[in-house]
Amino acid sequence: MSAKTLDGREIELKGDLVDRWQTRLRGPVFSPGEEGYRASRTLWNAMIDRRPAVIVRCLGTADVVECVRFAREHDLLLCIKGGGHNIAGLAMADGALMLDMSLMRGVWVDPHGRIAHAQAGCEIGDVDRETQLHGLAAVLGFVSTTGIAGLTLGMMMRPAPPAPCLPEDRHGTPVVMVLACHSGTPEAGEKAVAPNAPRTTRPTSSGHAPRGTT
Numbered sequence: 001m002s003a004k005t006l007d008g009r010e011i012e013l014k015g016d017l018v019d020r021w022q023t024r025l026r027g028p029v030f031s032p033g034e035e036g037y038r039a040s041r042t043l044w045n046a047m048i049d050r051r052p053a054v055i056v057r058c059l060g061t062a063d064v065v066e067c068v069r070f071a072r073e074h075d076l077l078l079c080i081k082g083g084g085h086n087i088a089g090l091a092m093a094d095g096a097l098m099l100d101m102s103l104m105r106g107v108w109v110d111p112h113g114r115i116a117h118a119q120a121g122c123e124i125g126d127v128d129r130e131t132q133l134h135g136l137a138a139v140l141g142f143v144s145t146t147g148i149a150g151l152t153l154g155m156m157m158r159p160a161p162p163a164p165c166l167p168e169d170r171h172g173t174p175v176v177m178v179l180a181c182h183s184g185t186p187e188a189g190e191k192a193v194a195p196n197a198p199r200t201t202r203p204t205s206s207g208h209a210p211r212g213t214t
Contacts, residue, residue: 001013001015001018001031001053001054002053002095003053003054003074003076003077003095003096003097004053004076004077004093004094004095004096005074005075005076005077006075006076006077007075010095011074013074018054021066021070024066025056025058025063025066025067026059026060026062026063027056027057027058027059027060027063027103028056028057029054029055029056029057030054030055030056030057031053031054031055032051032053036055036057037055040055040057040081040098040100040102041055041081041092041098041100042084043081043084043085043086043089043091043092044083044084044085044086044087045086045087045088045089047089048088048089048092050089050092050093050094051094051095052079052092052093052094052095052096052097052098053076053095053096053097054097054098055098055099055100056097056098056099056100057100057102057103058099058100058101058103058104059103059104060104064099064101067097067099070097071097076096076097077093077095077096077097078096078097078098078099079091079092079093079096079097079098079099080098080099080101080120080149081098081099081100081101081102082101082120082121082122082147082148082149082150083121083122083123083145083146083147083148083149083150084102084147085145085146085147085150086150090150091150101119101120101121101149102121103121104119104120104121104122105119105121105122105123105126106118106119106122107119107122107126107127107129107130107131108130109130109131109133109134109136111134111136114136116130116131116136116138118148120148120149121147121149122147122148122149123144123145123146123147123148124138124140124141124142124143124144124145124146124147124148124151125144125145126148127140127148128144140152
């Protein structure tokens with residue numbers, strides 16, 4: 001497998017090395033020309049036509065951690081696609097190991113703590129659907145098909161609606177929920193951030209993407 005390093009060099013990874021790595025993944029892996037590769041690399045901005053060396057469609061945190069570990073061990077360029085809505089196409093890079101988070105769209109809501117834990121492939125509509133069951137609203141973007149990962153990490157969010165538009169608690173106080181984020185590292189796995197944040201706040205984020213998470 002040909003791939004690019006962080007400093008732009010092209011390297012060749014031996015087939016048996018790549019095969020052993022893939023056996024540690026649950027999600028499907030796509031190479032150029034294989035079924036699923038084109039769909040997985042498609043972004044909202046169709047003018048972006050970059051070609052990652054390999055794409056992993058992650059099914060869970062363990063897949064993400066394994067990919068980050070593999071990229072670090074071999075100095076590979078790594079990019080991450082959440083919703084894929086960044087207009088500049090920062091989710092994708094030529095020759096990179098790309099993580100496609102589109103299958104990770106779970107949302108878990110703590111109605112008492114007013115916190116939602118949402119996976120990186122979620123779109124705004126996914127979060128809204130689950131939070132509205134509890135009369136809560138997340139401070140994110142306006143378009144329901146936009147991915148939440150880039151919005152949250154980039155702090156590009158919609159302002160809270162006027163008080164009359166917000167759900168109210170039993171004291172008549174408008175309520176905005178917190179979107180709790182997770183950062184994955186090869187050493188620590190998944191770490192929750194800001195579980196005790198105030199109940200009316202902007203989303204809280206932590207961690208970084210080697211190239212882009214959009």
